[in-house]
Amino acid sequence: METSNLTAENVAKIEEIFPNCVTESRGKDGRAKKTVNFEMLRQMLSEEAVEGEEAYEFTWVGKKAAVAEANKPTRMTLRPCLERSVQWNDTENVYIEGDNLEVLKLLQESCQEAVKVIYIDPPYNTGNDFIYKDDFSRTKEAYQSQGLFKNTDSNGRFHSDWCSMMYSRLLLARNLLSGDGVIFISIDDHEQENLKKICSEIFGEGNFLAQVVWERAYAPVNLKKHFSESHDYILCYAKNLPDAVCNGLPRSSEADKRYSNPDQDPRGVWKAGDLSVGPVVESKVYEITTPGGRKVLPPNGYCWRLDQNTFQEYVKDNRIWFGADGNNVPSIKRFLSEVKQGITPMSIWNYREVGHSQDATKKLKKLFENRAYFDYPKPVELIKRCIQLYADKDSLILDFFSGSGTTAQAVMELNAQDGGKRKFILVQLAEQCREKSIAYQDGYENICQIGEERIRRAADLIAKRHPACDFDSGFRLFRLDESNMKDVYFTASEYSQNLLPDLVCNIKEDRSEEDIVFGCIIDWGLPLSSVCKSEWIDGCKIHNIGEGALLACFSEKLTRRALMYMAERHPQKAVFLDIKFKSSAEKRNLLEMFRTVSPETSVKMI
Numbered sequence: 001m002e003t004s005n006l007t008a009e010n011v012a013k014i015e016e017i018f019p020n021c022v023t024e025s026r027g028k029d030g031r032a033k034k035t036v037n038f039e040m041l042r043q044m045l046s047e048e049a050v051e052g053e054e055a056y057e058f059t060w061v062g063k064k065a066a067v068a069e070a071n072k073p074t075r076m077t078l079r080p081c082l083e084r085s086v087q088w089n090d091t092e093n094v095y096i097e098g099d100n101l102e103v104l105k106l107l108q109e110s111c112q113e114a115v116k117v118i119y120i121d122p123p124y125n126t127g128n129d130f131i132y133k134d135d136f137s138r139t140k141e142a143y144q145s146q147g148l149f150k151n152t153d154s155n156g157r158f159h160s161d162w163c164s165m166m167y168s169r170l171l172l173a174r175n176l177l178s179g180d181g182v183i184f185i186s187i188d189d190h191e192q193e194n195l196k197k198i199c200s201e202i203f204g205e206g207n208f209l210a211q212v213v214w215e216r217a218y219a220p221v222n223l224k225k226h227f228s229e230s231h232d233y234i235l236c237y238a239k240n241l242p243d244a245v246c247n248g249l250p251r252s253s254e255a256d257k258r259y260s261n262p263d264q265d266p267r268g269v270w271k272a273g274d275l276s277v278g279p280v281v282e283s284k285v286y287e288i289t290t291p292g293g294r295k296v297l298p299p300n301g302y303c304w305r306l307d308q309n310t311f312q313e314y315v316k317d318n319r320i321w322f323g324a325d326g327n328n329v330p331s332i333k334r335f336l337s338e339v340k341q342g343i344t345p346m347s348i349w350n351y352r353e354v355g356h357s358q359d360a361t362k363k364l365k366k367l368f369e370n371r372a373y374f375d376y377p378k379p380v381e382l383i384k385r386c387i388q389l390y391a392d393k394d395s396l397i398l399d400f401f402s403g404s405g406t407t408a409q410a411v412m413e414l415n416a417q418d419g420g421k422r423k424f425i426l427v428q429l430a431e432q433c434r435e436k437s438i439a440y441q442d443g444y445e446n447i448c449q450i451g452e453e454r455i456r457r458a459a460d461l462i463a464k465r466h467p468a469c470d471f472d473s474g475f476r477l478f479r480l481d482e483s484n485m486k487d488v489y490f491t492a493s494e495y496s497q498n499l500l501p502d503l504v505c506n507i508k509e510d511r512s513e514e515d516i517v518f519g520c521i522i523d524w525g526l527p528l529s530s531v532c533k534s535e536w537i538d539g540c541k542i543h544n545i546g547e548g549a550l551l552a553c554f555s556e557k558l559t560r561r562a563l564m565y566m567a568e569r570h571p572q573k574a575v576f577l578d579i580k581f582k583s584s585a586e587k588r589n590l591l592e593m594f595r596t597v598s599p600e601t602s603v604k605m606i
Contacts, residue, residue, distance in 0.1 A: 002073040002074060002075045002483075003073045003074050003105050003106060003108060003109070003523075004073060004108065004109070005071070005072075005073050006070070006071040006072075006073070006108075007068075007071040007072075008034070010071065011034050011035070011036055012034075014036055014041065015034065018040075018041060018044050020040060020044070021036055021037050021038075021040045021041040021044060022034050022035070022036055022037070023035055023037055058194075058197040058198070058201060060159065060160040060163050060164070061157055061160045062157065062160050062161070062163075062164040063160075063163070063164065063167065065164065066163075066164040066165075066167040066168040067167070067168070067171065069101070069168045070101075070105075070167075070168035070169075070171040070172050072105075073105070074102050074105045074106065075482070075483045075485075076098075076102045076105075076106065076480055076481065076482060076483065077106070077480075077481060077482070077483055077484055077515075077518075077519045077522060078096060078098075078103070078106060078478040078479070078480060078481075078518060078519075078522060078528070079478060079479050079480075079481045079511075079515050079518070080476065080477070080478055080514050080515070080518050081097075081477040081478065081479055082514070084452060084477045085474070085475060085476050085477045086455075086456060086459075086473070086474040086475055087472075087473070087474025087475075088474070088476055089531075089532070090472075090474060091472055091473075091474030091475055091476055091529070092421075092423040092472060092529040093408070093411075093423055093424050093425075093472055093474060093475040093476065093529070094423075094424070094425045094426070094475060094476050094478065094528045094529060095402075095405075095408070095425075095426045095428075095448075095451070095452060095455070095475045095476070095477050095478070096425065096426065096427045096428075096477075096478045096479075096480065097428060097429075097430050097448045097477070097478070097479045097480065098427070098429065098430070098478075098479060098480020098481075099429055099480060100169060100400040100401065100427045100428075100429065101168060101169055101172070102480055103400065103427045103480055104169060104172035104173060104176070104400060104427075105172060106480075106522050107176060107425070108172065108175055108176070109522070109523075109524070109525030110521070110522065110525045110526055110527050110528060111176045111396070111398070111425070111527070112175055112176060112525075113175070113176070113177065113178050113179060113181075114176065114178060114396055114527075115176045115177055115178060115181055115396050115397070115398045115425075116177075116178055116180070116181050116182075116390065116391045116392065116395035116396060116397065117181065117182055117183075117184070117386065117387050117390050117391045117395060117397050117398075118173055118176070118177060118181070118182075118183040118184065118397075118398045118399070118400075119183075119184045119185075119186075119383055119386050119387070119397070119398075119399050119407055120173075120183075120184075120185050120186070120399055120400060120401045121185075121186040121378055121399075121401055121403060122165075122166060122185065122186075122187070122401045123162070123401075124187060124188045124190050124191060125158070125159070125162040125190050125191045126188075126190050127158075127190075159191070159194060162191060162194075163191075163194055163198060166195065166198055167198055167202070169400065170183075170198060170199065170202050170203075171202055173398075173400065174202055174203060174239065176398060177239040178239065179239055179240050179243045180238075180239065180240065180243040180244050180245060180390075181238070181239045181244075181390070182209065182236060182237070182238050182239070182244055182389075182390040183199075183203070183236070183237050183239075184234050184235070184236055184386040185199070185234065185235045186214075186232055186233070186234050186378065187232065187233050187234075187235060188229070188232045188233065189229070189233075192211075192233050192235075195235060196208075196211070196235060199235055199237050200237075203237040203238070203239070204237075206241060207237050207238045207239065207240065207241045208236075208237055209236035209237060209238055209241070209244070210236045210347050211233055211234075211235055211236070211347065212233065212234040212235075212236060212347050212348070212349055213231050213232075213233060213347060213348045213349065214231060214232050214233070214234055214349045214351075214354065214382065215230060215231055215348070215349065215350050215351040215356065216230065216231060216232045216351065216356050216357045216376075217229070217230040217231075217351075217356055217357060217358070218230075218351050218356050218358070234349075234386070244390065245390070246342070246344070246345070246389055246390060247342050247388060247389055247390065247391075248340065248341070248342020248343050248344055248345065248389070249342060249343040249344075249345050249385070249388070249389070250342070250343075250388070251341060251342075251343055255343070256336065258271050259271045259336045262324065263318075263321070265318065265333070265335075267335050267337060267338075268335060268336060268337050269335070269336050270333040270334055270335045270336065271333075271334045271336070272321050272331035272332070272333065272334070273331055273332040273333070273334045274305075274331060274332075275298075275304055275305055275306070275320075275329070275330050275331050275332055276298045276299055276302040276303065276304060276305070277302060277303065277304075277305045278301055278302045278303070279301070279302075279303075280301060280302065280303045281303045282303075283307060284298075284303035284304045284305070284306070284307055285297070285298060285303045285304070286304070286308050288304075288311070288330055290322045290326055290327050290328070290330065291322055291326035291327075292322070292325060292326040292327035293327075294327045296329055296330065305332070306332075314332065318333075319332060319333045320332065320333070321333050345385075345389060349382070349385070353381070353385075354379060354381045354382040354385050355379025355380070355381045355382055356379065357376040357377075357378075357379075359379060360376070360377050360378060360379040360380070360382075360406075361374070361375070361376060361377060363379075363380070364377050364404060364454070367454065367457050367458065367461065368453075368454075368457070371438055371439075371442060372438060373404070373437075373438060373439040373442075373444070373450050374403065374404045374450075377403065377404045377406055378403075378406050379406075380406055380409050380410050380413060381410075383406055383407050383410040384410045384413060384414055387410060387411065387414060387422070388414065391422060393415075393418060393419070393420035393421060393422065394420065394421045394422065394423075395422050395423075396422075396423050396424075396425065397411050397422060397423065397424045397425070398424070398425045398427075399424070399425070399426050399427070400425075400426075400427040401427075401428070402426035402427060402428040402451060403428065403447065403451070404447075404450065404451060404454055405426060405428075405450075405451035405452075405454040405455050405458075407424060407426060408424050408426055408451075408454075408455045408458070408475070409454070409455070409458040409462075411423070411424045412455075412458060412459055412462050412471055412472070412473060413458075413462055415469075415471040415472065416462045416463075416465070416466040416469045416471045417466070417469075419469065419471075421472070423472070423529065424475075425528075426451070426475075428447060428448050428451055429447070429448075430446040430447065430448045431446055431447045431448075432445065432446050433445060433446055433447065433450075452475075452477065455475055459473035459474075460473075476528065476529065478518070478528065483519075484507055484508060484511045484515050484516055484519045485506045485507060485508065486506050486507070486508055507577070507606075513541070513543070513552075513554050516552070516554065516577075516606070517532070517543050517545065517550075517552050517575075520545075520550065520552065520573075520575050520604075520606070521545060521550065524550065524573060526545060526546050526549060526550060527546075530545050530546040530549070531544075531545070531546060531547055532544070532545055537561065537562040537565045538559045538561040538562045538565075539555070539557065539559065539562075540553055540555040540557070540558060540559060540562035541553065541554070541555055542562065542565070542566060544569075548569050548570070548571050548572075549571060549572045549573070550571060550572065550573045550574075550575065551566045551569060551571040551573075551574050551575070552574070552575040552576070553566065553575075553576060554576070554577045554580065555580070556580060558576070558580060558581075558586075558590075560593075563590060563593055564593065564597070567593055567594050567597035567598045567601070568597060568598070569598075570598045570600065570601060571598070571601055572600075572601065572602065573601065573602045573603075573604060574594060574601050574602070574603045574604070575604045575605075575606060576590070576603070576604070576605055576606075577605070577606060578605040578606065581605075587605070590603070591603055
């Protein structure tokens with residue numbers, strides 16, 4: 001009834017490599033528990049004797065607690081909201097309302113190493129930002145009302161609290177990235193230095209790709225006393241640098257216009273490239289005689305790019321251009337058909353290419369009929385560039401600080417433009433709108449409601465601009481909530497006769513069959529976008545998830561015909577409610593039926 005214990009899994013992985021570093025002891029509950037001898041582990045990872053505790057590391061108050069929090073299992077679940085979703089049965093996009101730390105834990109099974117690109121725009125910690133308060137010992141009411149707190153610079157742990165918030169979430173996010181996946185994180189100068197240290201620790205310093213400078217403003221603010229900040233950063237890290245493949249930026253028509261074909265070369269248009277290069281390599285300094293009889297040497301301090309033998313091969317292959325009259329300094333013909341189609345991106349992104357904050361605000365305001373609900377959202381073109389650089393046309397994109405939902409619009413626009421099948425998962429806490437805000441006055445209670453509406457409106461706008469393109473314009477909405485099960489958990493020694501009334505059914509009364517089904521989907525690692533169908537067989541409602549990967553039936557009267565129908569479909573898992581069986585004999589008959597007809601099926605009673 002809870003997610004995996006990542007601490008125990010990590011200890012097991014260490015034990016596989018360094019068995020001498022893992023010991024077994026008894027916990028407070030009397031159970032055997034494996035722990036890591038960290039001093040021995042340090043020694044195993046060092047070629048010399050380890051003495052003392054000095055090390056080069058980035059640390060703060062609460063760092064260890066952040067790691068522990070990321071590794072703790074959760075008993076939360078995701079409840080489907082069909083009435084607020086769009087095209088539930090057909091879409092592969094997902095929007096999740098809730099605390100992103102808990103959501104990331106729930107996604108560990110279904111999305112592990114499945115996400116190609118993560119883009120997040122977390123709070124910048126300017127002194128006025130709200131950040132997550134990760135204290136899960138609170139009551140349900142306190143948790144729902146105090147998911148965020150304003151982190152002012154008067155807080156004695158101003159930077160520490162922000163670093164802890166980011167560290168635990170990035171630890172979990174790394175697990176979701178595919179082997180060739182990449183994460184992009186927007187940040188400004190307030191926490192850029194700390195964030196880079198955190199990312200280098202979690203993703204590995206060797207997996208750093210770039211620190212992009214985005215020109216977010218096009219005009220100075222003259223009221224600033226010293227400097228008017230006109231840029232933000234985007235930190236880029238790969239999961240595994242050798243596996244990451246940059247698609248490059250699409251070639252512009254202006255770039256292609258630089259190519260021509262004055263000699264009618266059958267290989268197509270080309271552009272002249274400089275034959276000389278520095279510094280000097282003596283073996284590549286030689287005299288070239290042009291077809292017109294001119295003697296040419298490389299400029300002082302330079303040599304030719306090609307040695308003499310290679311140069312003659314290029315001449316024979318008509319890859320050297322001496323000018324129309326045959327007397328120019330030779331150059332190399334670079335054919336458009338042979339150059340890399342994607343242009344390598346630079347680390348400075350101009351607002352003319354990817355937009356700026358003011359323009360993004362203006363466009364979002366226009367989308368909501370001239371109503372301004374967000375301050376400085378990110379431009380769609382900015383996030384589109386991040387996705388284009390490293391995602392394929394069918395990749396999964398994740399944004400767990402989704403805010404206004406810009407990432408969703410970016411994914412839909414790209415799909416409409418190139419016919420792609422990219423999918424998104426967006427996560428956003430239902431932060432309450434201020435009562436005096438325009439959004440609240442217009443009927444929006446929280447940010448998630450605005451984000452949902454933004455996706456709907458953006459989809460309609462994109463469909464009008466690309467009427468011939470069939471793209472996924474829907475999303476499945478889920479809401480983070482407490483477990484579907486009642487809070488009745490006992491160890492074996494705690495069971496007694498007087499507990500039996502509570503054990504008749506452990507499912508909460510307010511939960512629907514769909515809630516239970518998706519609880520199973522999360523527990524067993526199936527995608528939240530799995531195809532979900534329901535059919536009635538002999539009066540029994542059967543839920544078919546993932547084209548037969550999971551079959552579930554919670555009907556009051558389970559008939560033999562319905563059960564046989566399920567078994568003959570050979571699902572990976574079959575799920576039933578324990579309370580629906582009148583006797584142990586009925587359960588044994590069910591298990592025997594599956595054991596005979598579909599022995600590969602895992603039958604679960606909940």
